[in-house]
Amino acid sequence: QVQLVESGGGLVQAGGSLRLSCVASGFSANAMGWYRRAPGKQRDLVAVIISGGRTNYGDSVKGRFTISRDNAKNTVYLQMNSLKPEDTAVYYCAAGSTDGMLYWGQGTQVTVSS
DSSP states (O other), X not given: OOEEEEEOOEEEETTOOEEEEEEEESSOEEEEEEEEEOTTSOEEEEEEEOTTSOEEEOGGGTTTEEEEEEGGGTXXXXXXXXXXXXXXXXXXXXXXXXXXXXXXXXXXXXXXXX
């Protein structure tokens, strides 16, 4: 059964940190990443990491967020530092399988209070 299970969201004050985790099961993940959707806005790229370790970040999170992965655990992490109220959103894990499929997690809420 294909699953992406996210954890680590919550409520934090501005300037604080959170770490999101996403465990993939039922398939072999190639690229893994995070997207977010704020209320009333479209879904935007936060960060992505491919199996070789190359990363890409959305402009608004560069220098504050770090994506990493543990290939042995099929897990991707998002370390979020210096959080701002505008980072408030539902964060979705996404993973591309080696056979070309794209899977999404259920989303985890991140709320940053001012």
